[in-house]
Amino acid sequence: MATKESVQDVALRPRRVKRSSGFVEEVFEIIRADIMSLRIPPDTRISIDNLARELGVSQTPIREALSMLEAIGLVTRRRFAGYCSAPQLNTRQLDELYELRLLIEPYAAARAAERMSAAQLEQIRELARTMEPGESRTSYDRFAVQDSELHDLIAGASGNHLIQDSLARLHAHLHIFRLRFHSDVTIEACSEHAALIDALTRRSPLEAEAAMRLHIEKSYKRMIPFAQD
Numbered sequence: 001m002a003t004k005e006s007v008q009d010v011a012l013r014p015r016r017v018k019r020s021s022g023f024v025e026e027v028f029e030i031i032r033a034d035i036m037s038l039r040i041p042p043d044t045r046i047s048i049d050n051l052a053r054e055l056g057v058s059q060t061p062i063r064e065a066l067s068m069l070e071a072i073g074l075v076t077r078r079r080f081a082g083y084c085s086a087p088q089l090n091t092r093q094l095d096e097l098y099e100l101r102l103l104i105e106p107y108a109a110a111r112a113a114e115r116m117s118a119a120q121l122e123q124i125r126e127l128a129r130t131m132e133p134g135e136s137r138t139s140y141d142r143f144a145v146q147d148s149e150l151h152d153l154i155a156g157a158s159g160n161h162l163i164q165d166s167l168a169r170l171h172a173h174l175h176i177f178r179l180r181f182h183s184d185v186t187i188e189a190c191s192e193h194a195a196l197i198d199a200l201t202r203r204s205p206l207e208a209e210a211a212m213r214l215h216i217e218k219s220y221k222r223m224i225p226f227a228q229d
């Protein structure tokens with residue numbers, strides 16, 4: 001018997017999906033790590049059959065994971081070709097991304113230094129402590145995700161939700177880290193984070209702003225040689 005979904009059911013749906021999607025989440029994370037580490041090269045057709053065989057699962061979780069990856073821009077769906085890994089950012093797209101980050105993030109860091117609660121500061125420090133530079137594919141993917149969380153926490157600590165939302169929508173870290181798979185990227189980022197977190201801990205808006213600006217500028221210099229024209 002078909003039942004009609006009420007407005008309330010629809011509102012509750014994302015929460016239900018989330019609870020039952022641990023398995024899909026795992027498949028999602030494996031494919032994301034493959035894309036982030038370039039094991040699946042950019043702009044390449046992704047075979048659902050092959051992935052299902054390789055991971056020993058049916059096609060359904062693969063399809064679900066791929067549509068989750070499509071939502072964050074790592075996968076595109078093309079007519080006749082099916083799912084493909086997204087092309088890498090070109091120079092112009094990378095320039096635009098960093099230009100926007102430089103407008104938003106140093107400002108957010110300054111406001112966070114002034115406004116964040118002790119609990120927010122502790123959360124930021126705790127996350128930074130768990131970020132270890134690594135050389136494996138999964139550790140690189142994990143670092144990219146944690147880096148994105150760290151910047152999200154600082155944006156959130158600015159107290160301006162619009163700033164936090166605008167930054168989150170860029171999925172900047174996933175696209176940036178995908179340009180270059182190298183442990184130098186994570187080692188350098190870690191030492192820049194340390195300076196940033198120091199300034200936040202001292203609650204110095206000027207120093208936090210400068211440290212965030214420097215971190216973003218250095219990140220740009222690390223990545224720009226790898227962007228396509």
Ligand SMILES: [Zn+2]
Pocket residue numbers: 147150151189193215
């Ligand atoms: Zn960072």
